Amino acid sequence: MKKADSILSDMELKLRNGLYVPGQKLPSVRSAAELYGCSISTIIRAYAELEKRHAIYSIPQSGYYVVGKPEDSRHEEDEGVDFTSASPDVNLFPYLDFQHCLNKAIDTYKYQLFTYGDPQGLRTLRQTLVSHLAGDQVFAKAEQIIVTSGAQQALEIVSRMPFPNGKSVILVEQPSYDIYLRYLEAEGIPVRGIARTAKGIDLRELEERFRSGGIKFFYTMSRYHNPLGTSLSKEERTTIARLAGKYDVYVVEDDYMADLGEERGFEPIYAYDRSSHVVYLKSFSKIIFPGLRLGAAVLPGGLMQTFQGFKRSNDASLLSQAALDVYIKNGMYERHKYKIYSQYAERIRALTDAVQRYNGEGLIETSGVESGVYMQFKLPQTVNLERLIKRLAKRNVNVVSGKGFYLSDYLDREKFIRISISRARPELIDDGVKAIIEEVKRGMKVQA
Structure with missing residues (x-):
C-alpha cells in the first residue's frame, strides 16, 4: 500500500471510530506531515481526497474540519406521516x-459586522452571488443585487412600491403561494388571478390580461411551483418574457425552490428577458434553514432606486450574510445542495411509486412531478375535502387543503390536497399514500 493510501485509510478509520468528531478541526497540514512522517504534499492529497468524499471541508486560512452528519443531530419525531411542512428537514440542517x-x-x-452596513447588503456577498446566480443562468452585476430578509420581504416591497409603467394590479397564478395571497388581501392591494394547472398556463389568456388588465406585475413561480410542484415549459417562460416587454408588464419571478430539484439546464424567465422587465427572487432559507432569513433580489435598473427607498435599511443580519458568503465560497453550499436534493429526489420517487402502486383505479390525479418538494393530488368532486383531511388526521397522516392557495374571491378552483415530501420520513411515505387512496375511496362510497 502506498504511503498516501495508508494515511488516508488511517484518517478514515479515526473518523469512523469518532476520534475526530463532527465540527472538530483536523491537525494542520504541517502537523499531520510530522505525525505521519511524510511530505506536506502527501497530506494535502489525503485531505483533498477526504474532501471529495464529503468527510471534511476546508476554510481558507483556517484549516480542515470534520463534516457533521444528519444522524449526529437526529431530531426525534412522532410516527405520523407529515405531508404538510414546507420547511427543510431538520435532520438535514448543516448546524456544525x-x-x-x-x-x-x-x-x-x-470590522464590517458591527456597523450599520450597506442597505443593498454585504458587498462581498453580493459579489459572491454574481457567480452563484450565474449557475442558475441569472447573469447580473453586484449593483443589481439586493440582499433581503428572505424572499417574503422582497415580495412585500415590490407589492407596495410604484412601478415605472404606472399600473396598479398584481396578477397572480391560481393557485399560488398562500402567505403572499393573504398579504395582498390584508393590505387591500389590487390583485387578480389567472388559472395555472398541472398542464400550465393559457398563454392566450395571459396575453389578453397583459394587454388590457392594467397589470403592474405578474407574480409567478417558474419552477417547483407551490402548491402544484410543476415547472413552466420553455415555451411558457420565453413567451412570458416576450409579452412582458411587449405590453410593459413586469414579471416577479419567485425562484425560491431553485436549489431543491434535479433539473439540469433550466433557464428561468430572467434568462430570456430582453427588455429589463423581470425581477428575480431567490431564497436561501429553504436549503439551509428557515431561521437564516436571507434572500436575494435581482432588479432591473429602473426599479433599483425605488426598491431601496422602500427598503430603507439593511435589516438582513450582517453576520448571517458574512457566514453565507463563507459558506458559498468554500463549496459547502454546493455540497449541501447536492445532499438535500438527492434526499428529496429519493422521497419524490417513493411518492410516485406509491401512487402507481395504490392508485390503480385512478381515483386521484397527480401533477406528475419528478423533482422538487411538492405534488398536487387532485380529488374527485364528490369527495368532501374537510372530512377527508380529518379522517386522515385520525390515521396520523397530515395533509394540506388546496383551498388556502386561492384568492378568497376566486371561483374556478380545483379540489386538491398539497403533498410536501420535505419532512416526510421516507419509510412512511408508502403508508401515507395508501391511507390517502383508501380514504378517498371511502369518501366516494359515502357520497354514493
Whole structure:
C-alpha cells in the first residue's frame, strides 16, 4: 500500500471510530506531515481526497474540519406521516458546518459586522452571488443585487412600491403561494388571478390580461411551483418574457425552490428577458434553514432606486450574510445542495411509486412531478375535502387543503390536497399514500 493510501485509510478509520468528531478541526497540514512522517504534499492529497468524499471541508486560512452528519443531530419525531411542512428537514440542517462559517465570518469581517452596513447588503456577498446566480443562468452585476430578509420581504416591497409603467394590479397564478395571497388581501392591494394547472398556463389568456388588465406585475413561480410542484415549459417562460416587454408588464419571478430539484439546464424567465422587465427572487432559507432569513433580489435598473427607498435599511443580519458568503465560497453550499436534493429526489420517487402502486383505479390525479418538494393530488368532486383531511388526521397522516392557495374571491378552483415530501420520513411515505387512496375511496362510497 502506498504511503498516501495508508494515511488516508488511517484518517478514515479515526473518523469512523469518532476520534475526530463532527465540527472538530483536523491537525494542520504541517502537523499531520510530522505525525505521519511524510511530505506536506502527501497530506494535502489525503485531505483533498477526504474532501471529495464529503468527510471534511476546508476554510481558507483556517484549516480542515470534520463534516457533521444528519444522524449526529437526529431530531426525534412522532410516527405520523407529515405531508404538510414546507420547511427543510431538520435532520438535514448543516448546524456544525454553518457554525464554523459564522466563526470564520467574525474573524474575516469583524470590522464590517458591527456597523450599520450597506442597505443593498454585504458587498462581498453580493459579489459572491454574481457567480452563484450565474449557475442558475441569472447573469447580473453586484449593483443589481439586493440582499433581503428572505424572499417574503422582497415580495412585500415590490407589492407596495410604484412601478415605472404606472399600473396598479398584481396578477397572480391560481393557485399560488398562500402567505403572499393573504398579504395582498390584508393590505387591500389590487390583485387578480389567472388559472395555472398541472398542464400550465393559457398563454392566450395571459396575453389578453397583459394587454388590457392594467397589470403592474405578474407574480409567478417558474419552477417547483407551490402548491402544484410543476415547472413552466420553455415555451411558457420565453413567451412570458416576450409579452412582458411587449405590453410593459413586469414579471416577479419567485425562484425560491431553485436549489431543491434535479433539473439540469433550466433557464428561468430572467434568462430570456430582453427588455429589463423581470425581477428575480431567490431564497436561501429553504436549503439551509428557515431561521437564516436571507434572500436575494435581482432588479432591473429602473426599479433599483425605488426598491431601496422602500427598503430603507439593511435589516438582513450582517453576520448571517458574512457566514453565507463563507459558506458559498468554500463549496459547502454546493455540497449541501447536492445532499438535500438527492434526499428529496429519493422521497419524490417513493411518492410516485406509491401512487402507481395504490392508485390503480385512478381515483386521484397527480401533477406528475419528478423533482422538487411538492405534488398536487387532485380529488374527485364528490369527495368532501374537510372530512377527508380529518379522517386522515385520525390515521396520523397530515395533509394540506388546496383551498388556502386561492384568492378568497376566486371561483374556478380545483379540489386538491398539497403533498410536501420535505419532512416526510421516507419509510412512511408508502403508508401515507395508501391511507390517502383508501380514504378517498371511502369518501366516494359515502357520497354514493
